[in-house]
Amino acid sequence: xxxxxxxxxxxxxxxxxxxxxxxxxxxxxxxxxxxxxxxxxxxxxxxxxxxxxxxxxxxxxxxxxxxxxxxxxxxxxxxxxxxxxxxxxxxxxxxxxxxxxxxxxxxxxxxxxxxxxxxxxxxxxxxxxxxxxxxxxxxxxxxxxxxxxxxxxxxxxxxxxxxxxxxxxxxxxxxxxxxxxxxxxxxxxxxxxxxxxxxxxxxxxxxxxxxxxxxxxxxxxxxxxxxxxxxxxxxxxxxxxxxxxxxxxxxxxxxxxxxxxxxxxxxxxxxxxxxxxxxxxxxxxxxxxxxxxxxxxxxxxxxxxxxxxxxxxxxxxxxxxxxxxxxxxxxxxxxxxxxxxxxxxxxxxxxxxxxxxxxxxxxxxxxxxxxxxxxxxxxxxxxxxx
Amino acid sequence: xxxxxxxxxxxxxxxxxxxxxxxxxxxxxxxxxxxxxxxxxxxxxxxxxxxxxxxxxxxxxxxxxxxxxxxxxxxxxxxxxxxxxxxxxxxxxxxxxxxxxxxxxxxxxxxxxxxxxxxxxxxxxxxxxxxxxxxxxxxxxxxxxxxxxxxxxxxxxxxxxxxxxxxxxxxxxxxxxxxxxxxxxxxxxxxxxxxxxxxxxxxxxxxxxxxx
Numbered sequence: 001x002x003x004x005x006x007x008x009x010x011x012x013x014x015x016x017x018x019x020x021x022x023x024x025x026x027x028x029x030x031x032x033x034x035x036x037x038x039x040x041x042x043x044x045x046x047x048x049x050x051x052x053x054x055x056x057x058x059x060x061x062x063x064x065x066x067x068x069x070x071x072x073x074x075x076x077x078x079x080x081x082x083x084x085x086x087x088x089x090x091x092x093x094x095x096x097x098x099x100x101x102x103x104x105x106x107x108x109x110x111x112x113x114x115x116x117x118x119x120x121x122x123x124x125x126x127x128x129x130x131x132x133x134x135x136x137x138x139x140x141x142x143x144x145x146x147x148x149x150x151x152x153x154x155x156x157x158x159x160x161x162x163x164x165x166x167x168x169x170x171x172x173x174x175x176x177x178x179x180x181x182x183x184x185x186x187x188x189x190x191x192x193x194x195x196x197x198x199x200x201x202x203x204x205x206x207x208x209x210x211x212x213x214x215x216x217x218x219x220x221x222x223x224x225x226x227x228x229x230x231x232x233x234x235x236x237x238x239x240x241x242x243x244x245x246x247x248x249x250x251x252x253x254x255x256x257x258x259x260x261x262x263x264x265x266x267x268x269x270x271x272x273x274x275x276x277x278x279x280x281x282x283x284x285x286x287x288x289x290x291x292x293x294x295x296x297x298x299x300x301x302x303x304x305x306x307x308x309x310x311x312x313x314x315x316x317x318x319x320x321x322x323x324x325x326x327x328x329x330x331x332x333x334x335x336x337x338x339x340x341x342x343x344x345x346x347x348x349x350x351x352x353x354x355x356x357x358x359x360x361x362x363x364x365x366x367x368x369x370x371x372x373x374x375x376x377x378x379x380x381x382x383x384x385x386x
Numbered sequence: 387x388x389x390x391x392x393x394x395x396x397x398x399x400x401x402x403x404x405x406x407x408x409x410x411x412x413x414x415x416x417x418x419x420x421x422x423x424x425x426x427x428x429x430x431x432x433x434x435x436x437x438x439x440x441x442x443x444x445x446x447x448x449x450x451x452x453x454x455x456x457x458x459x460x461x462x463x464x465x466x467x468x469x470x471x472x473x474x475x476x477x478x479x480x481x482x483x484x485x486x487x488x489x490x491x492x493x494x495x496x497x498x499x500x501x502x503x504x505x506x507x508x509x510x511x512x513x514x515x516x517x518x519x520x521x522x523x524x525x526x527x528x529x530x531x532x533x534x535x536x537x538x539x540x541x542x543x544x545x546x547x548x549x550x551x552x553x554x555x556x557x558x559x560x561x562x563x564x565x566x567x568x569x570x571x572x573x574x575x576x577x578x579x580x581x582x583x584x585x586x587x588x589x590x591x592x593x594x595x596x597x598x
Contacts, residue, residue: 023577090548090550090574090575091547091548091549091575091577092574092575092576092577134522134576141522141576142522142576143576173576176522198525199524199525199594199595200524200525201522201523201524201575201576201578202522202523202576203521203522203523203524203525203572204522266579267576267577267579269595269596
């Protein structure tokens, strides 16, 4: 498995954050990139800069009214009560200065990654700031203002008529924004594996959300039980994802690699470890080579244990994207630099020790439940995918 | 809101007592419905369900079926004692009537005129709508003592975090002594954790999200 890899990033992408003690903290990008650097994973991989998305890019999936509202919000020029109708100025999506520019940059980063891969500039690309999958057509939601994957997919469809794109989302939260944007489109397969919406935001992502009209069967949802662990997550992933991707036959795979399914994450109730964040990218990599000449773009996403989980999970993602081996130990320099600033003790190893994560009491019951869900997904959607 | 008129279907497929079981079943299939009010001279005289029709006719494959479908009349199998609702009845009352009587539909009358029909699926829709389950949100479950002001206290704390409450439902929790209620909130946020922790510090028992 070979191919060239690109990492799309520049410091301006770290301006997407809501400030204060908001859980979506851009420091997680800094921690990730410095970890990649200190692990030696960036040698020979210069950071590729990108331009912000234009208004024309954004309005492929967002309304112009909404884009104008975000622009005014960042200038402090909009009425607070008007903003709330667009999901802006809430506890989840507070206003911050120049928010339009920061949000448009994230979209631009993912767009650049996709264009690089489609244009042959790289076989795989990663833009770890992307993955803002909850943003809706006219509404900010769940820390997401503009939908980077939505815009990138819509643009690729214009630039490469007939292209088929598989979007695979393993964030702990349902990838609702992307799903609804392409709910009637048989050329975009969206696959989301997430903690069941019965208890977790955004509440959607049941198996019977399968797409509509010509797109029926092209929205695949695998809701997992709360407290699902690595074993069950991985076997459910293996049961569903390769099958549906093979049935679909994509020209490009776009993966959303949120890492908030980790047991330490404060915003979800899944029980994964770094093993999941080694497995999923490795398999996306294999499937991209098997199905679409290696064309694979990976983004970040959720992940709110920014000290212990996010940097290690996404360094592992980059190692997969760039075909490099992941060292075992966390570099002393990185630990020393951040130790004083972290409110929690930093790990010493790149991978979690399974002994620290014993199986839960109900692991068997949970894994049986997930297995039945996977069977139902295959029964209900596989026949309609072609 | 939450009245029968908000949930009922206004275009009602009806039959007359003289129509055949075959015609009635075909109408159920075509309109994908299970309940048909029966009218005679514009007045409601009965209700027939696809189940009534099926039990009155031989099963598929039985050679006698075709003849029976043409012979059995709606008037022979319909329920004549019809429980009805009015458009301004609360939907929860209509739901309770259906539950108590073990039936799945209520024709809706205004005076003597049939103006709609409400079925158990309509009640389900209104439950989903009422709970806000079709909008993005997280779930919070909090045990509140069955005393004045406690729900207001919880809601006020959630409000202090700038979190919008999409819906709230409370139900009794019999196992507690003294009895308490569980309040289930649907809140418009991806991050209910801090509000949940604050509720815990204020002495409330939070059942979801799980507390550390």
